[in-house]
Amino acid sequence: MxxxxxxxxxxxxxxxxxxxxxxxxxxxETIDTFGAYTLAPYPPEIRTLLEETLAQARVWxxxxxxxxxxxxxxxxxxxxxxYAVGELxxxxxxxxxxxxxxxxxxxxVLHRAPxxxxxxxxxxxxxxxxxxxxxxxxxxxxxxSADVRAGGQGAPLAAAYHSALxxxxxxxxxxxxLNLGGVAxxxxxxxxDLMIAFDTGPxxxxxxxxxxxxxxGEMDRNGALGAxxxxxxxxxxxxxxxxxxxxxxxxxxxxFDFTAAMADGLDxxxxxxxxxxxTASAVGKALDLLPHRPKxxxxxxxxxxxxxxxxxxxxxxxVKAVSADTLGWxxxxxxxxxxxxxxxxxxxxxxxxxxxTTGAPKPLQGGKLAG
Numbered sequence: 576m577x578x579x580x581x582x583x584x585x586x587x588x589x590x591x592x593x594x595x596x597x598x599x600x601x602x603x604e605t606i607d608t609f610g611a612y613t614l615a616p617y618p619p620e621i622r623t624l625l626e627e628t629l630a631q632a633r634v635w636x637x638x639x640x641x642x643x644x645x646x647x648x649x650x651x652x653x654x655x656x657x658y659a660v661g662e663l664x665x666x667x668x669x670x671x672x673x674x675x676x677x678x679x680x681x682x683x684v685l686h687r688a689p690x691x692x693x694x695x696x697x698x699x700x701x702x703x704x705x706x707x708x709x710x711x712x713x714x715x716x717x718x719x720s721a722d723v724r725a726g727g728q729g730a731p732l733a734a735a736y737h738s739a740l741x742x743x744x745x746x747x748x749x750x751x752x753l754n755l756g757g758v759a760x761x762x763x764x765x766x767x768d769l770m771i772a773f774d775t776g777p778x779x780x781x782x783x784x785x786x787x788x789x790x791x792g793e794m795d796r797n798g799a800l801g802a803x804x805x806x807x808x809x810x811x812x813x814x815x816x817x818x819x820x821x822x823x824x825x826x827x828x829x830x831f832d833f834t835a836a837m838a839d840g841l842d843x844x845x846x847x848x849x850x851x852x853x854t855a856s857a858v859g860k861a862l863d864l865l866p867h868r869p870k871x872x873x874x875x876x877x878x879x880x881x882x883x884x885x886x887x888x889x890x891x892x893x894v895k896a897v898s899a900d901t902l903g904w905x906x907x908x909x910x911x912x913x914x915x916x917x918x919x920x921x922x923x924x925x926x927x928x929x930x931x932t933t934g935a936p937k938p939l940q941g942g943k944l945a946g
Contacts, residue, residue, distance in 0.1 A: 678918030755878025
């Protein structure tokens with residue numbers, strides 16, 4: 576199949592205030608060309624609106640009618656992200672007529688994993704029809720719902736793209752991809768037919784929330800606070816008894832399944848060190864579940880900028896951790912590129928989730944098409 580230009584969009588649950596926008600030329604199986612990439616900041620009022628939306632979503636908890644704020648937030652973020660797509664495409668000398676499809680993940684506001692007694696639930700805000708009408712191109716959106724309705728976890732969805740990236744790096748099974756966003760997820764591929772992916776535990780979300788709650792800024796910049804503290808090993812050992820960490824995959828998490836409350840009662844430096852250690856140690860437990868424990872992790876997402884977490888991956892997870900950027904990948908762009916890649920798969924009727932990645936009953940097509 577011919578590769579086409581696609582645009583991918585991602586805004587994570589960590590709410591860093593940015594829209595990740597990436598151009599990718601792909602046929603949905605291999606990567607032809609990495610195009611331009613940008614972080615487009617949300618206007619402050621939309622960021623505030625999204626924070627309030629996430630708070631109301633937790634109260635709503637899939638019970639009763641949608642909170643009114645959902646519609647307001649959906650309209651605002653769809654328009655802002657449409658504008659960001661137009662800006663990026665124009666800046667590269669392309670036009671929207673050159674773009675085959677846009678992959679619009681939307682904003683996750685709540686995710687509830689399935690149990691043996693009930694299906695899961697997941698909710699992303701994003702009006703694909705509106706975006707298609709604004710941009711005048713096809714839009715793939717609502718990537719997770721079909722998987723959840725079929726009994727899958729609805730997450731993580733990056734495995735197909737991570738495996739395409741790994742194809743050019745290591746097909747031995749000794750290397751896996753770790754994304755450190757609000758939540759952490761890992762993809763392992765044996766280089767042949769078996770691809771496994773699941774959420775390992777929290778990544779940046781509890782630490783960022785802890786830093787904000789203490790009035791110390793938006794994040795533990797450069798891991799400095801965590802590096803200055805001493806891990807509360809007793810607290811950490813108790814946290815690592817959480818049943819999720821030993822549960823078999825497939826499995827997934829909501830951004831708030833692990834919170835900053837894990838560091839309640841600790842001073843600033845100890846809290847930051849302990850939360851960082853928990854993220855890294857949870858990854859180690861996840862790697863122990865794989866059929867073949869990888870020797871190296873290629874790390875994407877915002878967490879790779881935290882040297883404390885990166886060094887703890889080596890010391891506490893027992894694995895070599897390298898930033899995606901050292902391999903020529905764009906560590907901040909991987910998730911947005913992923914949704915460009917998945918959008919092409921949606922357009923071409925290819926599966927985007929699999930029994931060993933989300934627990935879907937069979938390889939499943941997903942996503943909706945607008946335009």
